[in-house]
Amino acid sequence: MTQAETIDHAQRAARRTLAEHRSRQLLDAAARLMEREGSEAVSMQALAAEAGVSVGLIYRYFGSKEDVLYAVIVDVLDALATALPAALDDAPEDPVRRLAATFTAYCTVIDSHRHSTLLTYRESKSLDAKRRERIKELELETAQPLMRSLRDGVSDGLLVTDDAELVAYDLILMAHAWALKSWYFTKTRDLTSYIDSQLALALRGIVAPKHRARYADLLR
Amino acid sequence: MTQAETIDHAQRAARRTLAEHRSRQLLDAAARLMEREGSEAVSMQALAAEAGVSVGLIYRYFGSKEDVLYAVIVDVLDALATALPAALDDAPEDPVRRLAATFTAYCTVIDSHRHSTLLTYRESKSLDAKRRERIKELELETAQPLMRSLRDGVSDGLLVTDDAELVAYDLILMAHAWALKSWYFTKTRDLTSYIDSQLALALRGIVAPKHRARYADLLR
Amino acid sequence: MTQAETIDHAQRAARRTLAEHRSRQLLDAAARLMEREGSEAVSMQALAAEAGVSVGLIYRYFGSKEDVLYAVIVDVLDALATALPAALDDAPEDPVRRLAATFTAYCTVIDSHRHSTLLTYRESKSLDAKRRERIKELELETAQPLMRSLRDGVSDGLLVTDDAELVAYDLILMAHAWALKSWYFTKTRDLTSYIDSQLALALRGIVAPKHRARYADLLR
Amino acid sequence: MTQAETIDHAQRAARRTLAEHRSRQLLDAAARLMEREGSEAVSMQALAAEAGVSVGLIYRYFGSKEDVLYAVIVDVLDALATALPAALDDAPEDPVRRLAATFTAYCTVIDSHRHSTLLTYRESKSLDAKRRERIKELELETAQPLMRSLRDGVSDGLLVTDDAELVAYDLILMAHAWALKSWYFTKTRDLTSYIDSQLALALRGIVAPKHRARYADLLR
């Protein structure tokens, strides 16, 4: 490697780092802004002001407003893609408990990205078809960890369902509902009790009768 | 009643009819528009074009764009307020079957107002606080028929749950999900099988073990 | 005169009467409306509502909104054209006292048409050149009675001025000012004391020194 | 001061200068536009076209159309607030001559802002209550220099009046009249002779009889 190549390499790395740093800075600003102003009124001007950069700069890192929106949404999905497997790292072997751990992690991520989650429902209209498809795909991928535990549970005879897909999606909906209907749920519950209640309800529908005693703690 | 009064009366009636006709025409156009354009591009221009009237005319029947949006959303809630009690008219006495009938009606209404339902999630941001509150109230009212059947079922020892509110809301979410995630669910299901599956799943979580046999048809 | 002609004649007269009645009704409504809403917001719709007729009907008696505006303004000028000569009917022979009587009548008419007077200043922009000219002419005509008294006073050696035109116009301005700056003048004065003060001030500038004693009452 | 700070400082100064430049450019364009179009058609489109900028840019410097209107009006009042004291700098000590100098300056400013002055009468309706109040206050302040000279003249026994406020306001009206009724006055007079005539007329009403000889030049 020549000296020039080394410098070039270092420069490119630095540039990539800066780019990542900027993206994060902007995404965080977007989250902060939505938290404060309510996930509406996310104009490029407002975003620039919140991030402490110029509007022009945003266009250096994102091609369009749609790009920013997309990135914010993907950010939640990325967080889920990271958090769900991580939650399983120190979870027990038991598929039902793994399912519980996954659902808990799901809800926790949604809670910390409440406004971005709303954005998924509100603004995905302004995304083009391709991106909308990609988001759907990513969302489906977040269902996989739930589905895996479910299927394992069924294989082991712990759970009973002939439609794991539907169950998984219902669980996802329950998690999303925490963001979508927080005005309702937070009136009488905090996140922990919401998770417990929903989990109990869902599990009661699928835990095999003869194993219910074993999960008494989860079924309330 | 003099002749003049009769005419006056007739005219006023005609005018009221026209007003209702126009409102309906506009609301239907809004629904159609969202159906075709994907619930984006709900501009007053587009709405006027779709309804085949002028922009100005919309403002004779609705005070603002917000008014139109609100009316579209309330329309769904009104349909629910009408359909849910109606569904119970020729439902059996059994609370569990009444619950099933209510949920079925709920899903059916949502299905026929799929795009308006999406609007509730997408555009309620552009509604002022008062209207947003009113919509929440109306939505909660749609939970009442579900809740009533649930509580009756619990009183009769047919159902077991200590959180009827949560169960009711989960059922509503499942109904809404048919609109929100139709891109996913319609891939492998039609409305009827969606209703059956969700109902089976939900009921399995709450039907008292000793009465499960009685509802074998509902629990699949 | 044939019978047909008689009927025709009677009909035409009735029609003319109706037309006059309608015009008056509308002009009065306009005045009332401006009084209440502040001489802005005089839309044809609002005018129709205030007059208790339909918008369409206004167009039967006035060709356009401009016509209505013009008629309202001319109404004030007509009132002046009637009131000023009338005020001189039972005024003394003395030119100075006739001047005082004319000014008093001028101010009184302006006071009772305060909002229409404002309209002259505010909306004459939206009148076409021809009408604007006509209004100027009519306004100049309202200056004539003042001018006549002034000139008579000068002939009789009671008044001293070589620019009766300017004095007359200043008096008109003082009268208009009661409408234009009522927010200021009404704070400390009523119409009568306003007239007295302005008259005293104006007369002190033009009454011949040797006749001042004679008008001590007017000069305060 | 570091180099960066210097640059920063310079940039901010440049920006302030640009902002002032733009405001002036827009205010001047507004005046020009009204001059040409007769103070009607002051639409944001027209203003932008006249100023040679885009509509959007106007909103960077003024929050609303009302803001622009207000600024144009305040511009005249500012010009008066500057010009009236300045006129007294090289005026003689004599209160009557100072009064004359102030009135002359007042009329001169009005003459050079004729169209903006009309705007005060025509468009103040479209200003909100707060701004309307502020304009009234500023207008009253322009009366102060006149009032001061008047009171000084009364103290010195040169002028006689028990209502300096009214006299001052009449002088202001006379100045405004040059803009309001220029169609009439400019037919036979130029600004200078208008000022002389009005001043002579006003002073004749208030100069103490025994001092009239001293101001023969002003009283004609």
Added chain:
DNA sequence: TATGAATGAGATTTCATTCAT
């Protein structure tokens, strides 16, 4: 790389005017 002034298309809303009844 970074700025932010400038653009202009597009959105909502008003209201004078028309015309079928």
Added chain:
DNA sequence: CATGAATGAAATCTCATTCAT
């Protein structure tokens, strides 16, 4: 003669995007 529903041009304002510096 009278109505008022319907029209649509025009006005104000916003905001994603560009570009000269």
